[in-house]
Amino acid sequence: MSKKAVLSFFIYFFVFVLTVEWLKPVIELTDTDHLYLFSLYLLISFLFYFIRLKWYYAAPIKIVFICWVIISIYTDFSFISLDAFAYLIEAIRVNTSALISREWLEVTNPFRTFLFFLLLWMTTYLLNYWIRVRKNILLFFILTILFITILDTFSPYNGEKSIMIALISGFIAMGLLYAQKVGTENKEQAKTPLLLGGIGSLVVILVISGALAFVLPKAGPSWPDPIPFFTAAKPSASSEEGGNGSGVHKKVGYGENDENLGGAFVADDTPVFTAAVPTRQYWKIETKDTYTSKGWILSDTEAQISSYKLGELIQSDITPGEEERTATASVSMSQEYSFVMQPYGLKEVDALEPFTLSWNETNQKLSTFNGGSAAPITNYDVAYSEPVYSLKALRNTKIESLDSLTSEFDRYLQLPETLPTRVRELATSITEGDANLYEKAKSIERYFKQNGFRYNEKLAAIPEGDTDYVDQFLFDTKVGYCDNFSTSMVVLLRSEGIPARWVKGFAPGEIVEREDSIPIYEITNNNAHSWVEAYFPNIGWMTFEPTIGFTNSANLNYDLDIQTDELEAPKETPAPTPTKPKPEKERTEVSQKLTEVMSNAVKWVLDRKAIFIWIIIGLVFIGLLAYRFRRKWLSKVLIPLYRARKNDWDSFEKMYHQLLKQLHAYGYVKEQGQTLTEYATQIDGCFSGNHMKHLTSAYERGFYGGNKAEIDYPLMRESWENLINQLSS
């Protein structure tokens, strides 16, 4: 190997080491396994760049490698088999359709792995560019150090060793790159002994200083470790001191006891069940009716239990939708639960084993029995037809109709005596001006999506002493998870006299695969969820989803025979007729509406902060690329742009200045005291021609001489295009 090749080999090697230091924390913090596979991929990539393998050899090899990794991680097939091939084809099909239909959440894990590989591909490509062309990796080096140190400081990742490795390999790589640069620029200095001396001393200095720095005693940090500080600042920390035994983090999942809500949850992705179901479903397990100011219990109403056989129509207080919309969900349990996961509009349950079902109207739970005792059911089909609500009827839910509710709804209107009055006042103020019950419920549901509430499983507080769970969330913390949101909404609805109950179950989960185009959702303990059902006279029970980040809107039938614009903006008062103008009121209405629209817009943006940040990063990246490769596209843009202009002095002047600007951008700098003629001579010397001189003398004649009519503009345009083209090639 030649001297140059050795140098370049070491550069690639150290940059590889640096890149692996990027990879390590990512893999560790995201719980991704198989660090060695990704490192191997990096190694292969850099090796290819080092031997300057042509892309049409390198790319297929890399793709095959990626496929092999995906097959060997996600399946048990051998790589060279039809099964593996079919698996890949299926993965491509599923993910492309998910991408096309913009179901971002439905892309599968193999596809995510593939995307990650693509990201690494781009990264190595960029690094190769830095190494080969720019001969400078300072930026990457600084970013690496920043990345590791920030992660080391603010996350559980321990980057002590990484920092050392990154620091030393980064410095060596930079030193070697510099040596290479000197070598290409100046043959004299590139002589081997000089080079070896330089590199050798660099390595020695780095190793000695690095080792010294590692070994020497260090002063303690002047700031305390921020992680405990952050933890202490969150609201739940104070309650942990309360000593009610909740210092231990609960694990997320379904549990029977909801007497003490609040506190942080630890994620748990143990699967609970899978369901093959055509559309995403909320899986209801049971409801609770009595709010204790700390949590939920079931009222001691006499249980109304009815028994059903398999395949029998189950009568619940939620009427299923139309017959022809009936669908079937096949549920396969991974955990032993002796009750049925109910999709909304449940009609009947079927299973192979001889189960009987017991429907408890009080808590809406459908328990399974086998041979007289409660028994866990594993595989069953549920027939359901999602309820559809008529918007017209919902609009007609009169507030007065609440008065005629029978006493059986009392338990759904229960509120603790200790409920602070400000909660009730808040309910009144939220629903002020709403003409019907549905609007009221919607206003309350919407309230959580706006007013600064945040979803966080770790920061949810536990109410201490006399503190009311709902009151604390609504007014003090505003941070929490589904229980906070759903409980608060039930309490607010009840404050307004609307019967409401608290529903427990599971959120739809994630699509893990498809069987005959029917998606199979996997529901894990992380999907345990709670939401709200509200009762409207003449309508029945209807679901609401107040939790930020979740959506489950009930099916609405837009059967209104009023104009659509009113439908979209139901809160508007009728527009004033032209004969009776009320400018004052209109203006305030307009300004109110504007403020509302603005705040909604801001809110909308803030809710999608991450997306926007990524979009901005993406745009910046694209912008940088476009700028970097402007030579490639500039002439294609500029020439047609100016071709559209007239052949006159004004456009010629603009073209000439544009040309000067472009020349300047490409490094042909015109000195301050340089005249245009001198500059033109210089440019023509570089481009071998005399287009610039032609252009310049014409420009001078027009500009200094004022003879704008005598210039042959079409000819000038030709010269101009010629130069712009030369500039871009």
Add this chain to the structure above:
Amino acid sequence: MMEQLQIQSIITNIEKVMIGKKHIAELAVVALLAEGHVLLEDVPGVGKTMMVRALAKSIGADFKRIQFTPDLLPSDVLGVSIYNPKEMEFEFRAGPIMGNIVLADEINRTSPKTQSALLEGMEEASVTIDGITMPIPKPFFVMATQNPIEHEGTYPLPEAQLDRFLLKLKMGYPNPSEEIEILDRVEKLTPIEQIDSVISLEQLLNLQKQVKMVKVDQTMKGYIVDLANRTRQDTYIYLGVSPRASIALMRAAQSYAMLQGRDFVIPDDIQYLTPFVFGHRVILRPEARYDGISTEEVLTRIIKRTPVPYKRKVSQ
């Protein structure tokens, strides 16, 4: 274009006599057309006289030569009124200044009194003797020379007087091949006797008129003023140029533009002429001399640093 041809024919004519000094000939013509005067600073024998004579011959003008000596009196330059006993009255005898092309040789050898007589004549284009003002016939072009080597017994021209010259030129030695060519030419002939006039005095006067028609863009005036201002602010310069210098630069630029066949002035004209127009009008500080910096270098630096206007300002 007519003008350019005529001017070029003068220069070509001069070149028949003067070898390898085209730029000096050009500049002399520039000064002639701009109705200015030239100060030639060089050692004797490099062809100063020859050039002036060639120029005079080319335009068919009257050529006078004044050899300045310490005992020369103003009347020797301007002329004198002599009592004519026959006519019983004073009769004016015109001095050598009353020519079209005047070579004032070694101007720094004569007394300031005589010097100023010449310079006043140059500035006013007329002479006043015994209360009678007489205009000097047009065209009027003075080429003064001074020897930079000998200082003994000389009266250096004061800065205020130098201002009267449009350009100050340095001839310099010819290079060896040019010198050989000179020898070739004079071996058998006297070249100065071989040339004839190429344009008439009327045509020359017309050209002088045309020079004033050459367009000087507002930005170019700004550029000239900018340059002048910078000489007034430069740290190496003790005394910057006067507004008369700005006028001179503009006039010279117009003339030079016409010589180049243009009817408008471009920055290149101004940059080219600045050292010749400003060179003798600035006084350097002693520091410049300690730093070994010449006037040319200071002016070149100023030109380099002055932004050349090439686009309209937004406000215009």
